[in-house]
Amino acid sequence: MSSGVEADIALDAAVVLSLGMNRVLGRGAGLAGRGAEALAALAAGRAEARTAALAEIQAYDQALRAVLERNARISALAKTRDRVGADVDLPAPLTPDEQQPLDELAAWCAATDTVLDAAEHRISERLAADVTTQLFAVPAEGLTTDVSASPTPERADTAGFSSQKIQETLERVLARLLPDATDDDRRTVAEAAQLIAGAPSEAEAEGVLTEVRLRIRDANRRTEEHRAAERRRAAEREAAEQAEAERRYVLDSVTSAFEEMGYEVQAGFETLTAKDGTVVLTKGSWPDHSVKMRIDDAGEASGVSKESRGAQGSDLGTQGSNTGGRLIRAAMRRERPAESEDDRRLDAEREQEWCEAFEAARARLAEAGIRSNVTWRLDPGVQELPVAADARQTRTRTEQRERRRERERSE
Structure with missing residues (x-):
C-alpha cells in the first residue's frame, strides 16, 4: 500500500449519458433508470444487456436534445414574429418526459420542423410585403407607362415596364432575406430596395434588383454566421454544465464512499464551485489527523511536481466526456506538530489506515461508474505529515510570544 497515490479517473459512458439526460429533464445528479441498468449489467458481467442499455x-x-433544439427554434421565431408583427402561428414547445416513447419524440420533431420551416417562410414573406408596400405606396413617375402612345426613342426601353411587375419581383427577392437578420442588415437591404422606385427603365430596375440580391446574400451570410456563433456558445454552455455535473457526481460519490466508511465531511460539497473544491475528511478516532481534498482541473495541477504534493497526496484525474480531465487531491495532515516518536509511529498507522480506506473507496467508486487507474504511489512513513496551516500559525504565534518573553527577561 502507499500513503500517497495518483490515479486517473474516467466516468463510465452510462454515467455521462445519465447526467446529460438529468440536466435536460431538470433532475438531480442521480443516475437515470437506463444508466443504472447499464451499470448493473456491467457489474454482473452481462455484456449484451449493457450494450443494449x-x-x-x-x-x-439524442431524442431529448433534438426536442430542446426545436424548442429553442420556436422561441427564436416567436421573438422575430413579435418584433415584426407577423400573424403567424407557432407550435407550443414540448416538455420532454423520460416515459415518452422515442418514436413519439421523433414524430413531434419531424412535424415541428415542417411547421417551423413554413412559419419562417411566412414571416419572411410578411417582411418583404411590408417593405414593398411602403416603397410603392406612392408610385414613382418612372414606374408607369402609357401603353396607348407610341414610345419615343428616349423611352423605347421602358415599353412593358410597370410598377406591378417590379413590385412582384422585388417582393419575391426580399422574401429571401432571413427573418432574423439584424436591423442594420434589414436597413441596408431596404436602402437598396428604395432605389428601385426611381428607376426610369427596366434595365436600371434590374440593376437595382441585382444590388438588392447581393445585399440579401451578404445579410443572410452574416445571419448564418450569427446562428453558428449562437450554436457554438450553446455548445460551450452545454460542455461547462456537463463538466460541472460530472464533477459534482464525482464529489457526491466520493462523499458517500467515505461517509459509509465512518468519515465525516466538513464544509459539505454542496458549497463547492468549480473554482474552489476543498473539503476535509475527519474521523472520531482521529483527534490529531485529517485528510484535505481538493478538486482541480487537470491543467491547473499539471505543473505541480510529485515532490511538492507531499508524502500523503492523492491526485485523481477525472476524464469525463466533456471535462478534459480533473484532479482530486487528497493529503493527510496533522492538526498539530508531531512532538515525539510515538506521534510519528501514530502517523504511520494513520497513513496505512488512510491508504486502505482509499483502496476501499476505489472499489465503491467503481460500482458508481467511476473507474480509476493508479499511476503513482508513495509508501507510508517516507515523509513527515504536513501540519495544517492554522496549526502552524498557532505554533508560530506561540513561539513568537516565548521569544518575546525571553528577550524581556534578559533585559
Whole structure:
C-alpha cells in the first residue's frame, strides 16, 4: 500500500449519458433508470444487456436534445414574429418526459420542423410585403407607362415596364432575406430596395434588383454566421454544465464512499464551485489527523511536481466526456506538530489506515461508474505529515510570544 497515490479517473459512458439526460429533464445528479441498468449489467458481467442499455439511453439522450433544439427554434421565431408583427402561428414547445416513447419524440420533431420551416417562410414573406408596400405606396413617375402612345426613342426601353411587375419581383427577392437578420442588415437591404422606385427603365430596375440580391446574400451570410456563433456558445454552455455535473457526481460519490466508511465531511460539497473544491475528511478516532481534498482541473495541477504534493497526496484525474480531465487531491495532515516518536509511529498507522480506506473507496467508486487507474504511489512513513496551516500559525504565534518573553527577561 502507499500513503500517497495518483490515479486517473474516467466516468463510465452510462454515467455521462445519465447526467446529460438529468440536466435536460431538470433532475438531480442521480443516475437515470437506463444508466443504472447499464451499470448493473456491467457489474454482473452481462455484456449484451449493457450494450443494449447503453444504446437505449444514447438514443433517448439524442431524442431529448433534438426536442430542446426545436424548442429553442420556436422561441427564436416567436421573438422575430413579435418584433415584426407577423400573424403567424407557432407550435407550443414540448416538455420532454423520460416515459415518452422515442418514436413519439421523433414524430413531434419531424412535424415541428415542417411547421417551423413554413412559419419562417411566412414571416419572411410578411417582411418583404411590408417593405414593398411602403416603397410603392406612392408610385414613382418612372414606374408607369402609357401603353396607348407610341414610345419615343428616349423611352423605347421602358415599353412593358410597370410598377406591378417590379413590385412582384422585388417582393419575391426580399422574401429571401432571413427573418432574423439584424436591423442594420434589414436597413441596408431596404436602402437598396428604395432605389428601385426611381428607376426610369427596366434595365436600371434590374440593376437595382441585382444590388438588392447581393445585399440579401451578404445579410443572410452574416445571419448564418450569427446562428453558428449562437450554436457554438450553446455548445460551450452545454460542455461547462456537463463538466460541472460530472464533477459534482464525482464529489457526491466520493462523499458517500467515505461517509459509509465512518468519515465525516466538513464544509459539505454542496458549497463547492468549480473554482474552489476543498473539503476535509475527519474521523472520531482521529483527534490529531485529517485528510484535505481538493478538486482541480487537470491543467491547473499539471505543473505541480510529485515532490511538492507531499508524502500523503492523492491526485485523481477525472476524464469525463466533456471535462478534459480533473484532479482530486487528497493529503493527510496533522492538526498539530508531531512532538515525539510515538506521534510519528501514530502517523504511520494513520497513513496505512488512510491508504486502505482509499483502496476501499476505489472499489465503491467503481460500482458508481467511476473507474480509476493508479499511476503513482508513495509508501507510508517516507515523509513527515504536513501540519495544517492554522496549526502552524498557532505554533508560530506561540513561539513568537516565548521569544518575546525571553528577550524581556534578559533585559
